Amino acid sequence: MNDVRQLARRVEGGDLSAVARAISFVVDERPGSEELASELYRRSSSVHKVGLAGPPGSGKSTLTGRLISYWRGQGLKVGVLAVDPSSPVSGGAFLGDRLRIQDHAGDPGVYIRSLATRGRVGGLTPTIFGAIHVLEAAGFQKIIVETVGIGQDEVEVAHAADTVLYVVTPGLGDEIQALKAGIMEIGDIFVVNKADLQGKDKAVADLRRALAIGAEASPADGWAAPVLATSALTGEGIAALGEMIERHRDHLDSSGQRSRRLKDQLRAEVSLYLARRISRSVEKRLTERHLSALVERKTDPVTLGQELLEARGAA
Amino acid sequence: MNDVRQLARRVEGGDLSAVARAISFVVDERPGSEELASELYRRSSSVHKVGLAGPPGSGKSTLTGRLISYWRGQGLKVGVLAVDPSSPVSGGAFLGDRLRIQDHAGDPGVYIRSLATRGRVGGLTPTIFGAIHVLEAAGFQKIIVETVGIGQDEVEVAHAADTVLYVVTPGLGDEIQALKAGIMEIGDIFVVNKADLQGKDKAVADLRRALAIGAEASPADGWAAPVLATSALTGEGIAALGEMIERHRDHLDSSGQRSRRLKDQLRAEVSLYLARRISRSVEKRLTERHLSALVERKTDPVTLGQELLEARGAA
Numbered sequence: 001m002n003d004v005r006q007l008a009r010r011v012e013g014g015d016l017s018a019v020a021r022a023i024s025f026v027v028d029e030r031p032g033s034e035e036l037a038s039e040l041y042r043r044s045s046s047v048h049k050v051g052l053a054g055p056p057g058s059g060k061s062t063l064t065g066r067l068i069s070y071w072r073g074q075g076l077k078v079g080v081l082a083v084d085p086s087s088p089v090s091g092g093a094f095l096g097d098r099l100r101i102q103d104h105a106g107d108p109g110v111y112i113r114s115l116a117t118r119g120r121v122g123g124l125t126p127t128i129f130g131a132i133h134v135l136e137a138a139g140f141q142k143i144i145v146e147t148v149g150i151g152q153d154e155v156e157v158a159h160a161a162d163t164v165l166y167v168v169t170p171g172l173g174d175e176i177q178a179l180k181a182g183i184m185e186i187g188d189i190f191v192v193n194k195a196d197l198q199g200k201d202k203a204v205a206d207l208r209r210a211l212a213i214g215a216e217a218s219p220a221d222g223w224a225a226p227v228l229a230t231s232a233l234t235g236e237g238i239a240a241l242g243e244m245i246e247r248h249r250d251h252l253d254s255s256g257q258r259s260r261r262l263k264d265q266l267r268a269e270v271s272l273y274l275a276r277r278i279s280r281s282v283e284k285r286l287t288e289r290h291l292s293a294l295v296e297r298k299t300d301p302v303t304l305g306q307e308l309l310e311a312r313g314a315a
Numbered sequence: 316m317n318d319v320r321q322l323a324r325r326v327e328g329g330d331l332s333a334v335a336r337a338i339s340f341v342v343d344e345r346p347g348s349e350e351l352a353s354e355l356y357r358r359s360s361s362v363h364k365v366g367l368a369g370p371p372g373s374g375k376s377t378l379t380g381r382l383i384s385y386w387r388g389q390g391l392k393v394g395v396l397a398v399d400p401s402s403p404v405s406g407g408a409f410l411g412d413r414l415r416i417q418d419h420a421g422d423p424g425v426y427i428r429s430l431a432t433r434g435r436v437g438g439l440t441p442t443i444f445g446a447i448h449v450l451e452a453a454g455f456q457k458i459i460v461e462t463v464g465i466g467q468d469e470v471e472v473a474h475a476a477d478t479v480l481y482v483v484t485p486g487l488g489d490e491i492q493a494l495k496a497g498i499m500e501i502g503d504i505f506v507v508n509k510a511d512l513q514g515k516d517k518a519v520a521d522l523r524r525a526l527a528i529g530a531e532a533s534p535a536d537g538w539a540a541p542v543l544a545t546s547a548l549t550g551e552g553i554a555a556l557g558e559m560i561e562r563h564r565d566h567l568d569s570s571g572q573r574s575r576r577l578k579d580q581l582r583a584e585v586s587l588y589l590a591r592r593i594s595r596s597v598e599k600r601l602t603e604r605h606l607s608a609l610v611e612r613k614t615d616p617v618t619l620g621q622e623l624l625e626a627r628g629a630a
Contacts, residue, residue: 037616037617038615038617041612041617042612042613042615043612056370259610263603266606266609267598267601269616270601270619270620270623273617274593274597274623274624275594276590277624278624279586279587282589283585283586286586291578291582292578294578294581295361295574295578295581297356297358297359300352300353300356301444301584301585302349302352302356302588305585
């Protein structure tokens with residue numbers, strides 16, 4: 001109890017080793033972590049969260065590095081959460097490592113953490129939300145949430161961020177193009193990265209065309225998602241991207257959508273917290289005998305689930 | 316009630332339009348879907364499920380097409396569930412469509428369905444499991460579960476399948492290589508697809524080396540994951556892959572691991588079913604007033620979650 005309070009105070013003082021410890025605490029759900037999360041949440045306020053999604057190979061890590069430098073140049077403290085589907089067993093956390101060895105090691109205004117998610121069924125978001133709240137409490141002014149995953153991982157990043165950048169490159173394969181077409185609606189800003197490569201202009205034009213079609217299909221929220229070209233390698237286009245991110249933020253504020261997004265994030269957070277907690281408690285009551293009855297098809301998952309639910313005080 | 320029974324009987328008769336309807340029923344969680352799921356589950360038995368994971372561009376769809384032909388050649392009925400992270404809004408279901416326009420349209424021994432998952436927070440697995448049980452009831456003898464997603468989606472495919480193929484190609488970028496290194500442990504069989512491309516031998520050797528290191532790190536389950544080369548384009552290596560899949564199946568049976576995996580799948584299914592159900596019921600009770608209190612940081616997600624849990628009969 002006292003320890004948790006003390007850790008909370010050190011986080012609020014911006015102590016990076018305390019930040020690291022607090023995130024581990026929350027992510028690993030150690031005893032006292034719920035108290036810590038409550039404490040930190042109530043004493044801090046919400047920070048602008050920028051999500052990075054897009055296929056592997058689109059250069060999201062390098063772009064993240066550029067955005068860190070851009071915001072550091074404005075004197076802002078930047079936290080990065082890299083949602084990393086690789087495993088803790090066989091060498092996870094590579095993203096965070098790769099970022100760490102770059103320019104920002106030793107800068108007390110930057111904190112980079114990768115969150116390994118591999119192997120967890122049922123979503124990673126409770127972990128992201130908890131880590132975000134620690135960074136908010138520690139006074140970070142921009143939070144980048146980045147994922148190397150495609151699919152569910154991107155959905156969850158989109159649900160945790162205020163402004164979602166969708167990053168692609170010229171000349172990715174057909175399958176990625178098709179995939180891209182399917183995930184249009186999660187991006188607030190589209191970035192054609194590696195603008196030094198051939199095919200940039202075509203990629204930008206293709207995306208703009210696809211977005212125009214999408215915009216007709218879905219209700220306007222007063223924001224036409226722009227397409228920007230960047231080269232994370234040379235730094236080209238980064239300042240324009242930074243400005244566009246601020247414009248989106250202003251748009252969220254002035255249109256009242258910021259509060260709507262925040263509420264959606266919080267709804268997801270509460271819901272996932274409960275789902276995780278309850279399913280864990282029910283799982284404990286799932287005996288080998290239950291599982292055998294399922295394998296033998298004497299009962300079924302729905303019926304058994306309902307029975308377990310009725311038998312409990314499930315928390 | 317009567318309708319549900321009737322639909323169940325038609326599914327069991329192998330009627331493909333009934334199969335399609337039953338899967339929609341279960342996936343969309345329409346009224347009566349739980350009854351349908353129970354009914355079908357209890358009257359059928361478990362089928363060998365083969366999962367396909369791997370980065371976009373590795374040719375999983377084409378490989379799926381080849382495996383369908385291979386098993387059709389042995390007279391087996393094959394069901395395919397393509398877990399598709401693209402959206403229903405802007406053109407999801409492309410995978411299923413692409414498969415469908417290939418060789419197997421009109422073959423009553425093949426059923427292909429894509430399950431759009433985009434936009435759902437908290438995992439897609441309840442949907443996969445439900446659809447699998449429909450296919451089991453309809454008498455399919457092989458079920459392929461394929462995903463285009465990377466990260467969480469792969470984890471979930473791995474949790475739904477008995478034999479997981481991890482598909483890569485020679486010469487994918489660095490990021491994908493790193494990703495690959497992180498997800499070694501979900502594959503039972505590794506496939507270097509597009510063996511017609513340059514770099515095949517190196518890719519096979521690299522993978523074997525990485526797997527040998529991994530095998531030392533993790534406890535032996537008596538199965539050393541093999542690496543095979545295929546060309547889905549020419550059909551090269553498909554028969555050998557088919558035989559290896561059967562060998563893995565035999566290994567699961569003879570080692571007793573089949574039943575272990577089945578129980579793990581069922582545990583995940585029950586747990587996710589409950590998580591979804593409970594979070595939905597709690598979400599209904601999350602009012603605008605609760606959300607405003609969260610935004611203003613007068614309460615926090617953990618405390619509010621616990622209060623909602625205590626206030627309920629949460630189901």
